[in-house]
Amino acid sequence: MEVIFGLGTGxxxxxxxxxxxxxxxxxxxxxxxxxxxxxxxxxxxxxxxxAIGTVEESGADFVGDVGFxxxxxx
Numbered sequence: 001m002e003v004i005f006g007l008g009t010g011x012x013x014x015x016x017x018x019x020x021x022x023x024x025x026x027x028x029x030x031x032x033x034x035x036x037x038x039x040x041x042x043x044x045x046x047x048x049x050x051a052i053g054t055v056e057e058s059g060a061d062f063v064g065d066v067g068f069x070x071x072x073x074x
Contacts, residue, residue, distance in 0.1 A: 003052060004029075006066035018066035028058035032067035 006021065006029075008014045018031040033054065055063045 001056065001060070002062050003055060004062060004064035006064065008066075008068050010068050012068070014066045014068055021062070021064065021066065024062065026061040028055075028060035028063050030055065030065045033065055 004021070006014060006017045008017070015031050018029045021027055021029040051065070055065055
């Protein structure tokens with residue numbers, strides 16, 4: 001399984017990108033699941049692990065979420 005996060009700025013086509021990803025075989029992508037931002041501005045390993053678990057539940061070969069925001073891993 002491959003986990004992919006699509007990131008962009010607001011109103012730049014992230015919804016269309018999620019739709020494009022979902023049109024591929026064995027893929028399951030959401031668009032900004034859990035509200036905005038899906039991952040909070042403050043980095044948290046536990047929140048990131050929970051986010052990965054949420055997108056992995058589909059069982060598809062390619063999973064992920066597309067939205068806008070910043071990703072900080074420390």
